[in-house]
Amino acid sequence: MTKGAKIATGTALLALGVAACGGGGGSSSSGGGDNPRAASGTVYIRGCEPQTGFVPGNINETCGGTINDFVYSKLVQYNSDTAAPELDQAESIETTDNKVWTIKLKPGLKWTDGTPVTAKNYVDAWNYTAYSPNAQLGSFWFGDIVGFDKVNTQDPDGPDGPKEAPKPETDKLEGLEVVDDLTFKVTLTAPISVFRTKLGYSTFSALPEAFFKDPKGFAQKPITNGPFKFVQWDHNSQIIVEANPDYPGPEKPKVKKIVYKMYKDDNAAYADLVSNNLDFTELIPPSALAGDKWKTDLGDRAIDGQQGVIQTLTFPVYDKEFGGNADFRKAVSYAIDRKTITEKIFNKGRSPINGWVSPIVEGFKDGACGDLCTYNPAKAKELLAKAKSEGYTPPAEFPIWSNADGTHKDWIEATVNSINQAFGPDAGVKFVHKDMPTFAELRDTITQHKIKGAFRTGWQMDYPHIENFLNPLYKTGASSNDGLYSNKALDAKLHEADTATDPAQANALYQEAEAMLQQDMPAIPLWSYGLQAGTSKWVTGVKVTPFGVLDPLSIAIKEA
Amino acid sequence: MGRYAIRRLLQLVPVVLGTTFIINYMVWQLPGDPFAGRCGQRPCPDSYVTAMREQFGLDQPLLLQYWNFLKNLFTGNLGTDFNGVSVATQLGDAWPITIRLALMAVAFEAIIGIGAGVLSGLKRGGFIDNVVTLSTLFLLSLPIFVTGYLLQWVLGVQLHVIEPTVTDAATVPELIVPALVLASLNMAFTARLTRTSIVENLRSDYVRTAVAKGLSNRRVVGIHLLRNSLIPVLTFLGTEIGSLMSGAIITEGIFNIHGIGGLLWRAINGQDYTIVVPVATLLVLVYLISNLLVDLLYGVLDPRIRYE
Numbered sequence: 048m049t050k051g052a053k054i055a056t057g058t059a060l061l062a063l064g065v066a067a068c069g070g071g072g073g074s075s076s077s078g079g080g081d082n083p084r085a086a087s088g089t090v091y092i093r094g095c096e097p098q099t100g101f102v103p104g105n106i107n108e109t110c111g112g113t114i115n116d117f118v119y120s121k122l123v124q125y126n127s128d129t130a131a132p133e134l135d136q137a138e139s140i141e142t143t144d145n146k147v148w149t150i151k152l153k154p155g156l157k158w159t160d161g162t163p164v165t166a167k168n169y170v171d172a173w174n175y176t177a178y179s180p181n182a183q184l185g186s187f188w189f190g191d192i193v194g195f196d197k198v199n200t201q202d203p204d205g206p207d208g209p210k211e212a213p214k215p216e217t218d219k220l221e222g223l224e225v226v227d228d229l230t231f232k233v234t235l236t237a238p239i240s241v242f243r244t245k246l247g248y249s250t251f252s253a254l255p256e257a258f259f260k261d262p263k264g265f266a267q268k269p270i271t272n273g274p275f276k277f278v279q280w281d282h283n284s285q286i287i288v289e290a291n292p293d294y295p296g297p298e299k300p301k302v303k304k305i306v307y308k309m310y311k312d313d314n315a316a317y318a319d320l321v322s323n324n325l326d327f328t329e330l331i332p333p334s335a336l337a338g339d340k341w342k343t344d345l346g347d348r349a350i351d352g353q354q355g356v357i358q359t360l361t362f363p364v365y366d367k368e369f370g371g372n373a374d375f376r377k378a379v380s381y382a383i384d385r386k387t388i389t390e391k392i393f394n395k396g397r398s399p400i401n402g403w404v405s406p407i408v409e410g411f412k413d414g415a416c417g418d419l420c421t422y423n424p425a426k427a428k429e430l431l432a433k434a435k436s437e438g439y440t441p442p443a444e445f446p447i448w449s450n451a452d453g454t455h456k457d458w459i460e461a462t463v464n465s466i467n468q469a470f471g472p473d474a475g476v477k478f479v480h481k482d483m484p485t486f487a488e489l490r491d492t493i494t495q496h497k498i499k500g501a502f503r504t505g506w507q508m509d510y511p512h513i514e515n516f517l518n519p520l521y522k523t524g525a526s527s528n529d530g531l532y533s534n535k536a537l538d539a540k541l542h543e544a545d546t547a548t549d550p551a552q553a554n555a556l557y558q559e560a561e562a563m564l565q566q567d568m569p570a571i572p573l574w575s576y577g578l579q580a581g582t583s584k585w586v587t588g589v590k591v592t593p594f595g596v597l598d599p600l601s602i603a604i605k606e607a
Numbered sequence: 608m609g610r611y612a613i614r615r616l617l618q619l620v621p622v623v624l625g626t627t628f629i630i631n632y633m634v635w636q637l638p639g640d641p642f643a644g645r646c647g648q649r650p651c652p653d654s655y656v657t658a659m660r661e662q663f664g665l666d667q668p669l670l671l672q673y674w675n676f677l678k679n680l681f682t683g684n685l686g687t688d689f690n691g692v693s694v695a696t697q698l699g700d701a702w703p704i705t706i707r708l709a710l711m712a713v714a715f716e717a718i719i720g721i722g723a724g725v726l727s728g729l730k731r732g733g734f735i736d737n738v739v740t741l742s743t744l745f746l747l748s749l750p751i752f753v754t755g756y757l758l759q760w761v762l763g764v765q766l767h768v769i770e771p772t773v774t775d776a777a778t779v780p781e782l783i784v785p786a787l788v789l790a791s792l793n794m795a796f797t798a799r800l801t802r803t804s805i806v807e808n809l810r811s812d813y814v815r816t817a818v819a820k821g822l823s824n825r826r827v828v829g830i831h832l833l834r835n836s837l838i839p840v841l842t843f844l845g846t847e848i849g850s851l852m853s854g855a856i857i858t859e860g861i862f863n864i865h866g867i868g869g870l871l872w873r874a875i876n877g878q879d880y881t882i883v884v885p886v887a888t889l890l891v892l893v894y895l896i897s898n899l900l901v902d903l904l905y906g907v908l909d910p911r912i913r914y915e
Contacts, residue, residue, distance in 0.1 A: 096690065096873065097690065098645065098689070098690050098877070099690060099691065100690075100691055107645075107646055107647065107649075108645075108647070179652070179654040180654065181654075182652070182654045182655045182657070182658035182659070183652075183654075183655070184645075184646060184651065184652065184655055186652050186654065186655075187649075187652060199654070201653055202653040202654070202657060205653060211657070212653065212654060212657065263691070266691065281775070282692045282696070282697060282700075283697065283700075283701075283865055283869070283870065283873065284700075284775050284865050285775070310772075310863050311859070311860045311863060311869045311872055311873060312860040312861060312863065314756065314861065315759075315771065315772050315860065315861060315862065315863040316863075318759055318760065318763060318764050318771035318772065319770075319771050319772050319863075321764050321771075322763060322764045322767065322770075322771050324770060324771065324772065452876060485637075485644065485878060486644040487640060487641055487642075487643050487644030487645075487878050488637075488644075489644075490643045490644050490648075490650075491640050491643040491644075494643065494650050504648060505648065506648060507647065519649070526649055526650060527648050527649050527650070529648070
């Protein structure tokens, strides 16, 4: 750069500096001792653009789910410390047989348009979500309620086929019955012990009368019943919510307004967090995690925690070549050095697990995997030899698949190395990492059962219970049983647990079921996700829920 | 000139049709159902996938899909993206910001780049020339994201001279640093290109004649030398406007600017082709039009270049 250019740049930067100091406004970081958040009562948290509008039954991702949980109260809420389910809008949820549930609402609950929250609001919302022509993403959640097959019809040849799904007979679930304004009854096809726990999932929210008049408009500007009310959605930019003055909960919001500011790049959000322009993010970028740099940057503003997400490696057990046999899969499990990988690749941001369930949920039991989830190269070799003697010949090259649009390359390569080293050069099988370009393509290949090799799987809990990590994943024909694993004894045990009326007994049965996965090892448990979050110096009391998002009632503005 | 411009405009028609067809074809032919990845590890309900395919016309044959796209494009009805938000509104919100950013970047490139190039070309081998050579070499060796994160960290987080990210309003003062980052690489190219061009033309006959005629130095450089030397630079700057638009993806990500680049980035990640296709089409248009403008400007700069 020339001298002239330098002067020009310098002047420009100077001008900019002056402009920034003068016009910084609410989010200026160059102020003195006063807290700039105090006057407006507004806090800024990191967000991202929701995939669908604010209809609870149609949201299944975190960008929309986070705000959705700020603005909708459900029958049940999960304690932000222990993840235990507690009654929220429900005054009581009673059952004698886990099959017929009577739900009573608290009196005096209101929507933000002033209308009362009624039992009919719940029944109507559930019917709407379950009815297949409404094409709601959460419809399958109502599959346990009597009459679901009459309101939700499946496409006989899948969405690819030429045939269309038949129109359902009715749009009302037979198993839902309004008893009076505040009471409704739910009848399930079979007893389900965790039904009460499930009710905290967002799909089970109610919808006000206003929704049914204009579902599309409502999705963009919903009327809600939670601690915060919806104010404004500037697409790809921000979502604003304000404290709901009518919120009846014992704990009230401590801030007036939350601005959910959308970032495309986690590093940008992090830069804003470090310079106190952003008050909360639950995503610390890998560049800051390396060498615990974020802890140095943030000091006591760093939050270290746990969340209900686990990583597993799933085998296509339906495939003769790549499904392996039980001993081969066990050998692979023995060959993975989980401890070193979590320390080296994830900087201890993830911790090894020895079971198929997240350690933070109800019903978790340590050590369900036995010693199969410990690193033991000698045993790995031994079992590999046993697998071969039983007639299984592994392919020369055994891929582990992931999607290139996610950040999985590093750990899969480390895992592949660990396996190859443990097996030794004469194993006759070499593990390799392979990528598909996008998550959509990976999922498409997996669900069509065309995948040639093992693949990475992760499970984020829908509700904090051991059942959520077993039924959807390992029951024969379950919706997310990607490897088509099937074990009659396991199915029977899970059914027994589902139908147990005593919650403690149900948990014990689920634990027995989990331990049965040891026999076949259809998926290899790897590690559970930690949680790294941070706050600005302007806020205090911040709690992060076991779902890895901000507890909106906890955040408060620090006094100057 | 007029006839030339019209002929060039007409040439654009097959180019636009061809490129948009290829964009449409390639994007929708990508493997993987765009709706399959939207439900995490759970398969999406069939009813949802069917409804979405119907809504976005994916159940129709390719040519019909393309015809509908063209029809919508010319009627200005871009429909909604997969999230149900109007594409036209999103583009409308994002374009002014990116155009502002790109124009500022081009202005920096032109002013700083040409200025530095002229100075170093005229004083070849001197101190200024060495400084320019070294500093451009430095800039050329730095990828944009390094420059971006570096300036953001030093000026934004450490020194508090700027805010690390740009607000929704994206005012001109806020965009100065991002525009400098966006321009940094091409600024160096422009400087080097100008320098070479100046050095080359300094030895040419017409410059010697002008000097021999006894014209003042200012007139020789300003009128004779610069006009001719700027032709390759102008070509470069013109094509740059197009590529700056798409190059803004990185800069807009780093500084969290809600422009076209960010929109495209999010849409590609989310496999939301309803946005990718119109944005790519608009990028093609910007590219073609800026090229046309550059071609027309040649005649203004160099009278020897005549059309027809």
